[in-house]
Amino acid sequence: MELEFIQWLRAHAPDDPRAKLGLSDDAALLSFGDKTNIVVTTDLLTDGVDFELGKHEPKRVGRQALAANLSDLAAMAARPHSALISLALPRGGGANRGALELAIALYEGIEPLAVEYDVVIAGGDTNTYDGPLVLSVTAIGQITERGPLTRTGGKAGDWLLVTGALGGSILGHMLDFAPRVHEAMLLHERYELHAGIDISDGLALDASRLAKASRCGALLYTDRVPVSSAAIRLSELDRADDIEASALRHALSDGQDFELLIAAGPQTAATILQERPLECAITQVGELVAEPGLWQHSMQGQRKPLEEIGWRHA
Numbered sequence: 001m002e003l004e005f006i007q008w009l010r011a012h013a014p015d016d017p018r019a020k021l022g023l024s025d026d027a028a029l030l031s032f033g034d035k036t037n038i039v040v041t042t043d044l045l046t047d048g049v050d051f052e053l054g055k056h057e058p059k060r061v062g063r064q065a066l067a068a069n070l071s072d073l074a075a076m077a078a079r080p081h082s083a084l085i086s087l088a089l090p091r092g093g094g095a096n097r098g099a100l101e102l103a104i105a106l107y108e109g110i111e112p113l114a115v116e117y118d119v120v121i122a123g124g125d126t127n128t129y130d131g132p133l134v135l136s137v138t139a140i141g142q143i144t145e146r147g148p149l150t151r152t153g154g155k156a157g158d159w160l161l162v163t164g165a166l167g168g169s170i171l172g173h174m175l176d177f178a179p180r181v182h183e184a185m186l187l188h189e190r191y192e193l194h195a196g197i198d199i200s201d202g203l204a205l206d207a208s209r210l211a212k213a214s215r216c217g218a219l220l221y222t223d224r225v226p227v228s229s230a231a232i233r234l235s236e237l238d239r240a241d242d243i244e245a246s247a248l249r250h251a252l253s254d255g256q257d258f259e260l261l262i263a264a265g266p267q268t269a270a271t272i273l274q275e276r277p278l279e280c281a282i283t284q285v286g287e288l289v290a291e292p293g294l295w296q297h298s299m300q301g302q303r304k305p306l307e308e309i310g311w312r313h314a
């Protein structure tokens, strides 16, 4: 539904120079006519859909909600500034908890992350009703002198680099991950990056989104994808016949990795790989190609289509 609604909005909302990229990138770029450029991103999370309060502590849910937004700011290489938090709380708080108690528990997860990333909680709203917890976070960031990193600047021949390792986030990473804010800002400041996106819905799908926005195709070297130990563990728990193939599928398609996918010219990308400026791993997983679509190298080294597998929002 979400994609169709965005398409409808694009057709109905006229272009306005005051707000760019909002429907097509990780965050909206707001322009005030001077040099003040601000990016804004928002997320709406519902109990039972995006998390399960029965299973996950409210503190971790609160933390995750802010962290996911900071990851979108990272995708734009923006410096986090502030956030607004809105809560629709179940009357009675659910799980033998009062609504106030639940709100405070969520905040206790949000606050330490806000402090860590120097984000001020600038406001929000709360309500109680007879329904599940709904949590909305809006994060505001400042773009640096380099301008925003967007999805649109990639060129055929660019190398695709990814931070960290992918897949199996459901085993815990999705709640406890560190948004790649510092990594994105450092890379964007030090190197000439062409495009970037955060991997929220799976490498295959998000690589395809970046490629489409850059009017290219993407070719993934599936044998070079950094598969996380969680992806392997998940495949073992699934009792998959082929653990390696299953783990790779998790790495390509699992949502909520919140790693960065960057496109940069081959020389720049090679320099990044050589200098390894980040504390986390950074790996080449493919390249942008002129031919539209999503591709992989086959075992024989031939190019064949790769399904756009990933997490699709209802």
Ligand SMILES: [Mg+2]
Pocket: 026, 071, 072, 075, 197, 198, 199, 200
């Ligand atoms: Mg994103």
